[in-house]
Amino acid sequence: MLKKLLLVAALGSAAVFSGCESMQTSPHITENLQLLQNKTWIATQIGGTEIKTAPNARNIPSIxxxxxxxxxxxxxxCNRIMGAYTAGNDTLQLSQLGSTRMACPGNGNLDQAYNAALSKVTHYQVxxxxxxxxxxxxxxxxxxxxxxxxR
Structure with a gap:
């Protein structure tokens, strides 16, 4: 009986310690997050379609x-977007996304395509x-x- 109790205690301790170890942020995750965060990214492509914007354009798709x-x-x-995000090593979850609602004539539905693509994001690569x-x-x-x- 004592051997069983000792075995259960040892296995439980091992599980707790391995769980704590996996909770730490690995250097690779930190590096990916540093590359992702705190900079302005300008959209150049949605799916297989290149985005062409004039350098003096007012609202270039960006994040x-x-x-x-x-x-x-x-x-x-066209519109400003905002929300929350959670990122891991290569995972990215965008949530609570919202935007202003200005009319966007003449942009070829770029805003709609961009927002539709954002709604499907689950991963990233930098x-x-x-x-x-x-x-x-x-x-x-x-x-x-x-x-x-x-910025």
């Missing part, structure tokens, strides 16, 4: 992930100055390049 507040903000090419937002199958939804000037 920012604020590390301190865990808030996401940006523009869909390589240098490129951010890719992906769906659960790994398909490209939106691709960004980091802006020259931080």
């Amino acid at each position: 920012q992930f604020d590390e301190a507040s865990k808030r996401v903000s940006g523009s869909d090419g 390589y240098g100055k490129t951010l890719k937002l992906l769906d659960h199958n790994g398909n490209l939804l939106i691709q960004y390049e980091s802006a020259v000037h931080p």
